[in-house]
Amino acid sequence: MIEVRGLKKSFGDTAVLKGISATFEEGKTNLIIGRSGSGKTVFLKCILGLYDADEGDIIFSGRKLGDLDKKQRKLLRQELGMLFQGGALFDSMTVAENVRFPLDFFSDMAVSERADRVNFVLKRVQLEAAHNRYPAEISGGMQKRVAIARAISMKPKYLFCDEPNSGLDPDTSIVIDNLIREITQEYNMTTVINTHDMNSVLEIGDHVIFLKDGYKVWEGSKDEILKADQSDISDYVFRSNLFKKLRVALRAQ
Amino acid sequence: MGLRSAIYSNYFSGMIYRLLQGIGTYFLLVTRVFKKPERWSEYRKSFWRDIDHLGLDSVGIVAVISLFVGAVVTIQTALNLEDPLVPQYYIAIATRESIVLEFSPTMISLILAGKVGSNIASTIGTMRVTEQIDALEVMGINSASYLILPKIAASVIFNPILITISIFLGLLGGYLAGDFTGMVSMSDFVYGLKLGFNPFYITYALIKTVIFAFLITTISAYFGYNVKGGAIDVGIASTTAVVNSSVAIIVANYFLTDLLLS
Numbered sequence: 001m002i003e004v005r006g007l008k009k010s011f012g013d014t015a016v017l018k019g020i021s022a023t024f025e026e027g028k029t030n031l032i033i034g035r036s037g038s039g040k041t042v043f044l045k046c047i048l049g050l051y052d053a054d055e056g057d058i059i060f061s062g063r064k065l066g067d068l069d070k071k072q073r074k075l076l077r078q079e080l081g082m083l084f085q086g087g088a089l090f091d092s093m094t095v096a097e098n099v100r101f102p103l104d105f106f107s108d109m110a111v112s113e114r115a116d117r118v119n120f121v122l123k124r125v126q127l128e129a130a131h132n133r134y135p136a137e138i139s140g141g142m143q144k145r146v147a148i149a150r151a152i153s154m155k156p157k158y159l160f161c162d163e164p165n166s167g168l169d170p171d172t173s174i175v176i177d178n179l180i181r182e183i184t185q186e187y188n189m190t191t192v193i194n195t196h197d198m199n200s201v202l203e204i205g206d207h208v209i210f211l212k213d214g215y216k217v218w219e220g221s222k223d224e225i226l227k228a229d230q231s232d233i234s235d236y237v238f239r240s241n242l243f244k245k246l247r248v249a250l251r252a253q
Numbered sequence: 254m255g256l257r258s259a260i261y262s263n264y265f266s267g268m269i270y271r272l273l274q275g276i277g278t279y280f281l282l283v284t285r286v287f288k289k290p291e292r293w294s295e296y297r298k299s300f301w302r303d304i305d306h307l308g309l310d311s312v313g314i315v316a317v318i319s320l321f322v323g324a325v326v327t328i329q330t331a332l333n334l335e336d337p338l339v340p341q342y343y344i345a346i347a348t349r350e351s352i353v354l355e356f357s358p359t360m361i362s363l364i365l366a367g368k369v370g371s372n373i374a375s376t377i378g379t380m381r382v383t384e385q386i387d388a389l390e391v392m393g394i395n396s397a398s399y400l401i402l403p404k405i406a407a408s409v410i411f412n413p414i415l416i417t418i419s420i421f422l423g424l425l426g427g428y429l430a431g432d433f434t435g436m437v438s439m440s441d442f443v444y445g446l447k448l449g450f451n452p453f454y455i456t457y458a459l460i461k462t463v464i465f466a467f468l469i470t471t472i473s474a475y476f477g478y479n480v481k482g483g484a485i486d487v488g489i490a491s492t493t494a495v496v497n498s499s500v501a502i503i504v505a506n507y508f509l510t511d512l513l514l515s
Contacts, residue, residue, distance in 0.1 A: 088387065106291075
């Protein structure tokens with residue numbers, strides 16, 4: 001579980017996060033949504049420790065990030081998996097080498113055990129045939145799946161995804177969404193996803209928080225979004241005619 | 254104080270502030286680079302990859318340039334020393350001193366600043382804008398050290414080998430050109446190469462090379478590592494890295510020459 005309390009972050013005179021609190025539970029897919037510039041990415045990077053927050057606490061299963069020394073922070077980082085927007089695969093390495101990379105750095109497994117683990121996670125994301133291909137030789141959707149495989153290779157407790165569906169076709173987006181939800185439940189991970197994709201919100205949003213101008217203005221589940229009357233969230237999620245009709249239809253059921 | 258002088262004063266104080274800030278950030282990065290690696294075996298893999306990319310890949314261009322520049326230096330020296338009172342072996346002495354003292358360590362380092370420096374800045378810069386560096390940091394890896402330390406080690410170890418090859422081929426080029434054009438006989442050239450040879454000049458050339466290799470790698474890595482933006486910014490960082498590495502080499506060359514030879 002991750003608890004965030006009163007998180008504030010500014011860049012120069014610009015306040016990006018203005019005191020956000022949220023709790024992300026394990027075994028659930030927690031989604032952060034909001035318009036561009038609402039502070040989603042900064043929020044995610046503060047939780048990951050890529051940005052230092054100006055104020056507030058981030059607590060990973062009882063461990064306050066600010067109180068951890070360097071060694072403890074390093075150990076905590078080995079419990080984090082991250083799926084970046086563009087995949088962030090290492091170009092000079094093959095698919096298998098990318099997935100094995102965190103294992104080579106941090107695990108004490110024998111070489112054969114590492115190879116078995118790589119095979120296992122690549123099979124899990126249905127890419128067992130792509131072992132020796134380079135990231136430039138595979139599609140965007142496959143790159144995302146390799147990135148997921150790399151993120152789960154160390155069996156993380158926390159998984160973070162930044163725009164996992166950006167640049168993907170609808171079919172592949174659904175595959176990625178389902179994969180993230182399945183592995184969240186399999187590993188009982190705390191998964192935090194930053195997304196603009198409304199399909200993902202309504203499909204896998206066990207817990208959704210909506211950010212606006214650096215504040216959290218709404219929180220609930222995908223089912224609660226359908227009933228939400230608050231104009232901020234309903235204007236954002238149901239802006240398109242298709243989603244407006246969908247809400248009417250679902251409310252009528 | 255007039256308006257114009259106030260503007261100039263603001264401009265120069267801003268420039269000095271940015272320069273000092275840049276130097277400070279550079280030294281902070283270098284400090285991070287020399288922190289204890291998480292796992293040596295992974296650094297070793299990167300080191301051998303960098304020996305290949307930064308060192309072995311440069312052998313061809315260094316060989317061709319050295320051979321022909323050595324030949325040109327010999328021909329030009331011969332043309333300028335065309336006097337019956339000046340012995341022909343003086344041409345070999347002048348060629349030797351030019352190649353060993355300046356051409357191989359300094360000029361080849363400038364060429365490497367262009368080739369290797371732009372490679373380092375663009376590779377690391379691309380990793381920055383495609384979030385590969387963030388990925389390393391999230392995993393708990395000291396990205397500065399993992400990406401830059403093997404490159405420094407590869408350059409500092411391999412550049413002296415390149416410069417040694419350059420000296421040898423430069424002198425060989427001079428020897429062949431002298432014979433081919435008939436300006437210096439082979440025996441005079443070999444005699445001149447040996448006459449009054451100071452072995453410390455080789456040490457001086459290698460010391461310069463090691464320091465230049467360090468400057469090329471760290472300055473280029475600094476500009477690549479701190480890229481913000483996209484592809485255009487990577488290109489700008491690459492150019493800035495080459496320009497700054499070249500200036501640093503020229504300035505360092507002056508101080509090293511003053512320190513080691515005077």
